[in-house]
Amino acid sequence: MSACSGAAAGAQQSAAGWRIFSADGREVWARAVVNCAGAGAEQVARLFGDAFFRIGFRRGEYMLFDRAAGAHAVHTVFSVPTKAGKGVLVTPTADGNLLAGPTSVEEETYTTAVRRSAFAQIAPKASAMLKNIPFGQVITSFAGERAYSDRHDFILEWGKSGVFHAAGIESPGLTSSPAIAAHIAKEVSAALGAKKNAGFVPVRRSIHWFKDLSAEEKNAVIAQDAAYGRIVCRCEEVTLGEVRDAMRQNPPARTLDGIKLRTRAGMGRCQSGFCQPSVFNELMREFGMAAKEVTKFGGKSNVIVGGEL
Amino acid sequence: MKKQLVIIGGGPAGLAAAVAAYDAGVRDIAVIEREERAGGILKQCIHNGFGLTRFKESMTGPEYAQRFLDEVNARGIEIMTGTFVTGLGADKKVTCMNERGVFTLEAGAVILAMGCRERSKGALNIAGTRPAGLFSAGTAQKYVNIYGHLPGRRVVILGSGDIGLIMARRMTLEGAKVECVCEIMEHSGGLRRNIAQCLDDFGIPLYLEHTIVEIKGKERVESVVIAQVDKEKKPILGTEREIFCDTVLFSVGLIPENELTKGAGLALDPHTKGCFVDENRETDIPGVFACGNVLHVHDLVDFVSEEAEVAGRAAAAYLACGERERAYIPTEAGENVGYVLPQRAGKGKDVKLYFRVRSAFRNAVIRVEAGAAVKTYRRIAVAPGEMENVTVKAADLADAPSVRVSVVREA
Numbered sequence: 001m002s003a004c005s006g007a008a009a010g011a012q013q014s015a016a017g018w019r020i021f022s023a024d025g026r027e028v029w030a031r032a033v034v035n036c037a038g039a040g041a042e043q044v045a046r047l048f049g050d051a052f053f054r055i056g057f058r059r060g061e062y063m064l065f066d067r068a069a070g071a072h073a074v075h076t077v078f079s080v081p082t083k084a085g086k087g088v089l090v091t092p093t094a095d096g097n098l099l100a101g102p103t104s105v106e107e108e109t110y111t112t113a114v115r116r117s118a119f120a121q122i123a124p125k126a127s128a129m130l131k132n133i134p135f136g137q138v139i140t141s142f143a144g145e146r147a148y149s150d151r152h153d154f155i156l157e158w159g160k161s162g163v164f165h166a167a168g169i170e171s172p173g174l175t176s177s178p179a180i181a182a183h184i185a186k187e188v189s190a191a192l193g194a195k196k197n198a199g200f201v202p203v204r205r206s207i208h209w210f211k212d213l214s215a216e217e218k219n220a221v222i223a224q225d226a227a228y229g230r231i232v233c234r235c236e237e238v239t240l241g242e243v244r245d246a247m248r249q250n251p252p253a254r255t256l257d258g259i260k261l262r263t264r265a266g267m268g269r270c271q272s273g274f275c276q277p278s279v280f281n282e283l284m285r286e287f288g289m290a291a292k293e294v295t296k297f298g299g300k301s302n303v304i305v306g307g308e309l
Numbered sequence: 310m311k312k313q314l315v316i317i318g319g320g321p322a323g324l325a326a327a328v329a330a331y332d333a334g335v336r337d338i339a340v341i342e343r344e345e346r347a348g349g350i351l352k353q354c355i356h357n358g359f360g361l362t363r364f365k366e367s368m369t370g371p372e373y374a375q376r377f378l379d380e381v382n383a384r385g386i387e388i389m390t391g392t393f394v395t396g397l398g399a400d401k402k403v404t405c406m407n408e409r410g411v412f413t414l415e416a417g418a419v420i421l422a423m424g425c426r427e428r429s430k431g432a433l434n435i436a437g438t439r440p441a442g443l444f445s446a447g448t449a450q451k452y453v454n455i456y457g458h459l460p461g462r463r464v465v466i467l468g469s470g471d472i473g474l475i476m477a478r479r480m481t482l483e484g485a486k487v488e489c490v491c492e493i494m495e496h497s498g499g500l501r502r503n504i505a506q507c508l509d510d511f512g513i514p515l516y517l518e519h520t521i522v523e524i525k526g527k528e529r530v531e532s533v534v535i536a537q538v539d540k541e542k543k544p545i546l547g548t549e550r551e552i553f554c555d556t557v558l559f560s561v562g563l564i565p566e567n568e569l570t571k572g573a574g575l576a577l578d579p580h581t582k583g584c585f586v587d588e589n590r591e592t593d594i595p596g597v598f599a600c601g602n603v604l605h606v607h608d609l610v611d612f613v614s615e616e617a618e619v620a621g622r623a624a625a626a627y628l629a630c631g632e633r634e635r636a637y638i639p640t641e642a643g644e645n646v647g648y649v650l651p652q653r654a655g656k657g658k659d660v661k662l663y664f665r666v667r668s669a670f671r672n673a674v675i676r677v678e679a680g681a682a683v684k685t686y687r688r689i690a691v692a693p694g695e696m697e698n699v700t701v702k703a704a705d706l707a708d709a710p711s712v713r714v715s716v717v718r719e720a
Contacts, residue, residue, distance in 0.1 A: 063434070068571075116436040116522060140431030142439060219410040226408035231343065231393040271429035273445040277452060291458045296441035301528040303441050304452065305555055306459025306485055 007040075011047045013161070018048075032188050033163040039110050039147040041167035050159030053167060054150040057110055058085070059143055060102025061118035066137040066269045070096040077129045085146075085171060088125035090133065095264065100126040100133065102144075112143045139269050146170070156183060164188060207246050207262045211237045232282075233275040235268025243279060247286045254287060256280065257297040276303075312414045313337035314624055315403045317394050317569065318422035320349020322601025324377040325614040326420045329621030331384045335628055339414060340381070340388045341405055347381075347388050348374035349424055350447065351610065353454045356475055358502070363611035373610060397569040399594055418596045418624040421570055421584070422617065425602040427472070428562040437524035440531075446472040446560035450479065459483050461556025465533050466490040467521050469497035469504070471608060471694070473560025478507035480558075487511075488552050491519040491535050493542055496669040498562070498694045500608055521557070522549065530555055563606045573597070580648035581605040587637060588651045588660045589623035590616060595632045598624050605650050605663075608696055612663070638706055643676070643715030647693070654706065661700045664714050666691045672719040675699055680709030691716060 006022035011033075013019075021027040037044040042055035065072075070092050078089035090100045103121050118141070126133055149155055149168025154176075158164055164187055166180055188194075210221065210228055221241070222229040228241035246253040246262040253259045256266065259279055266272030266279065280303060283294050291308065295301045314335050316323045319342030327340050346352065351359070354370030361367055368376070381388065389407065396404035403414040427445040444452075444460055450472065452458045462485050466473045469492040477487045490508060495518055497504055508515050516535070522544045523534040532553045536544035565583045567575075575584050575592055583604040584592040590600050600620035601613045637653040640662060647665040654660040666673070669692040677684045682705040691697060701712060 064431075068568075111438075113438045113525075114436050118436065119434045138432055138434060139429065140439075141434055215404075215411040218406065222406075222408065222410045229406055229408040229410060230391060231406065234343065234393070237393075237395065269429075270426045270445075271431040273427050273429055273448045276448055277456065280452075281456070291456070297528075299528045301441040304458040304460055305442070305529065306461045306480075306483070309453065309457040309459060309483055 008037075008044060008047055013048075018163075020047075032192050034166065034184055034188060035159075035163055036166045036184075038167075039145045041147060041165065042149075045159060045163070045165055045167070048159065048161040048163045050161050050163060050165065052159065053155055053165075055147050055168065056150070057107050057145040058148060059105040059107060059111065059115075059145055061105075061114050061122065061141065061143040062099055062101030063119065063122055063135075063138050063141045064093075065098035065100070065134065066139050067096045068269075069098045069134045069137040072098050072133060073130060079125075079129065088122055088129075090126045090130045095267075097139075098133075098137075110145050112145065114141050114143045118143070140271055156180065158187070158191075164191075207242055207249070208236075208238060208264050210239050210242055232278050233263075233265035233268060233272075235270050235274075236264040236266075238263045238265040238275070240278075240282070243282055244286070247282065252287075254283065255295050255297050255301075256283070256303065259283075310412060310414055311337075311417075312339045313417045313628055314339070314420065315401075315414050315416035315418075316340045316420045316422055317397070317403065318342065318349070318424055318601070318603070319344075319347035319388050319390070320422060320424050320601065321351055321374060321377065321610050321613050322424070322603070322617040322620075323347075323349075323420070323422035324374070324381050325617035326422060326598075326600055326621035326624070327386050328377065328380045328384065329618035330420075330625045331386055331621075333622045333625030335625045338386050340386065341392050341394055341403070342388055342390045343393045345391055347378055347390060353447070353451050354475070355454050356479070359610055361611070362609055363614060370610075377614070394569060397573045399574045401594075401596060417628050418598070420617075420620050420624055421567075421592075421597065421599040421603050422601050422620075423566045423569065423603040425563040425565045425606055427559070428564055430467075430557075430559045430561075433467075433559075433561060435521055435524055437534075438526055440524070440526040440529050442526070442530035442556045443524065444556065444558050446470070446476045446558045449556075449558050450476055453479060453483065459485060461485060461530075461554070463488065463554045464556045464558060465521070465535070465552055465554045466558045466560060468492065468560035468562070469499050469515060470560040470562065471499040471503050473558060474499045474503040474507040476558055476560070477513050478511060480556075481511050481513065485556070487513045488554055489514045489516055489535075491516045491521060493518065493520045493538055496693060500694050501690075501692060520544065524557065525551075530557055533557055563602065565603045565606065567603060570599070570603070578648070578652060580642070581650060585652045586650070587635075588619075588654045588658075589626075590620035590651065591623055591627070596624075596627050598627075605648065608694055612696060612698075616663075638679075638709055639711045641711055641713040643678070643713045645716045646714050649714050654701075654712065656703070656706055658703050659700055660703075660706065661698055662712070662714060663696055663698045665696055666693055666716050669693060670718055674717050674719050676715045676717060677701055677712065678715070679705045679712040682709065687719070688716075 009023040011020045017031040035044045076091035155167040228239045230240040242263045260266040291304045319340045351370035351374040357367045359368045359373040392407040401416040464487045521533045522536045525532045537548035584599045590598045598620040600617040607613045636656045640649040649664045671690045673688040673691040675686040
């Protein structure tokens with residue numbers, strides 16, 4: 001099972017295991033707990049009474065370009081890494097966009113706001129590596145926090161509490177993650193005496209897959225479900241079938257951003273200008289939500305706050 | 310499947326083109342419309358003022374669209390709604406998809422009428438967070454006018470394009486407080502009548518040479534920081550001001566939606582962001598025409614209809630007579646003119662040139678130079694938000710190497 005959209009607010013240990021609860025009153029019971037909370041890893045460790053590492057943040061800001069500019073770079077270009085990391089790079093993305101960034105800003109608190117100075121920092125560094133970057137074709141900019149620890153790198157160990165911590169993973173964290181996951185599985189299953197579940201399917205299929213099918217394959221899918229014949233997001237050519245699929249997966253995508261991240265609807269050049277009301281209506285229909293209940297990404301990120309006419 | 314004429318887009322341009330082509334003799338026409346109903350963005354433009362130029366009466370957007378839709382229906386012209394064009398080839402093969410599947414139409418002629426899209430907030434490099442409450446003005450218009458949801462109660466609008474101005478009034482009428490409209494340029498990009506009727510009449514301040522430099526708020530917008538800009542459009546330090554709001558609307562320009570056009574291998578004019586066309590609105594591919602906002606962004610739908618009729622009639626002539634060798638002279642944008650359309654004019658007939666001025670002023674003189682022939686026309690006032698036109702006589706074009714349009718202040 002999974003409990004989405006809830007930050008862990010507290011934890012209690014008993015003979016039966018850990019009771020972990022969220023601020024809105026939901027709770028889960030667990031015999032083993034793995035802390036892989038990224039930027040929140042220190043906070044989560046403290047909930048369980050472990051305090052053997054500190055987490056700091058390095059904010060990285062990016063500029064994302066239209067897919068029409070994607071061919072501007074044919075592979076990732078970056079300069080010689082420094083202590084602060086790899087620095088600004090220019091790269092095509094897996095989905096065919098062009099991406100420039102990130103910056104690197106050390107800070108104490110977590111924020112994903114883009115600074116005013118970010119653009120002036122990224123542009124010259126990117127331009128030093130690649131000529132004629134089409135800065136007029138930026139479609140959005142955003143920031144993320146890279147968590148780093150005072151123990152330098154790669155904390156993968158049991159805390160005194162009996163919680164397993166995977167924290168402070170620095171570059172190349174993404175590349176390492178499959179190996180880290182295998183390591184955690186081995187540690188935790190040994191501790192629990194758990195056996196391998198032969199029926200477990202470790203692979204989840206992508207939801208955004210229809211666009212690249214051949215015409216014959218598309219026709220076969222549309223014959224089964226006509227919703228795949230209706231484009232919702234014109235920029236990324238995402239179909240209604242894919243949007244519905246995203247809402248019916250476990251766990252379901254229940255927000256505009258949830259559907260965007262799974263299907264790419266709203267990630268294109270118009271940045272959801274055309275498809276947002278359609279996706280909004282689908283969320284209302286699928287989950288029986290009122291307009292005022294639909295959010296961008298949960299919490300109080302409600303899309304409509306002015307009322308009904 | 311073969312079709313004599315495929316029209317991509319069932320908005321005002323596509324509908325008018327279909328009627329004109331039919332009346333010029335074409336019977337095998339398909340209008341491809343991606344939405345469930347034809348009419349385009351007019352469907353959500355419930356304010357009036359449409360049709361003043363063409364019909365000498367003031368209609369709402371849906372009324373204007375319906376007038377053309379009725380004409381289309383009276384002729385029995387096929388509109389394929391819920392159908393999305395996924396590809397266009399230089400060979401005029403149009404690949405479509407709808408609930409029945411993927412299919413290809415082999416067209417004798419194609420009219421591009423896909424319209425335009427709004428430039429998004431993301432393209433502006435505004436600092437800050439990305440909370441809920443940031444909308445393109447047209448998206449907010451759809452929520453309000455089609456679905457009856459008011460996005461927010463306290464609004465800041467960036468950009469004084471017509472949709473932004475219309476939405477300032479619309480949100481106000483529905484009970485929201487519009488704090489201000491910020492415009493980075495020294496003039497508005499909207500129609501003067503919209504500034505008077507949508508802002509001035511409601512006491513909504515318009516801050517020229519101002520922009521939003523930061524958006525604040527974690528989950529929902531809480532405020533924006535606005536600042537005055539200098540001549541290079543850079544924010545002036547010390548002029549920042551925080552304005553509390555729950556909603557920001559962006560009306561920061563329209564971009565012709567030419568992805569299919571590019572896919573067909575057609576080059577785009579960097580000034581219009583549309584194809585290069587002749588006075589028939591025929592593109593660089595014979596038998597492919599373009600009209601309406603996909604060709605250049607119009608401010609009045611009346612001119613979209615007029616342009617679409619030119620394209621519709623020309624497509625019919627192409628289908629009847631085939632490709633013809635023709636002599637063209639290029640058009641040029643001179644002093645204070647942003648672009649001139651069409652980009653080339655065929656010799657031997659009068660040609661109506663459409664153009665936009667770069668800045669607003671009164672007592673303007675339009676100067677049209679075609680070789681030795683120079684004609685001038687007076688205008689009381691000109692503005693970048695209002696497209697101008699002049700008609701040049703065939704005789705004046707006969708021996709000219711080019712025709713150049715400039716706009717100057719009256720001495």
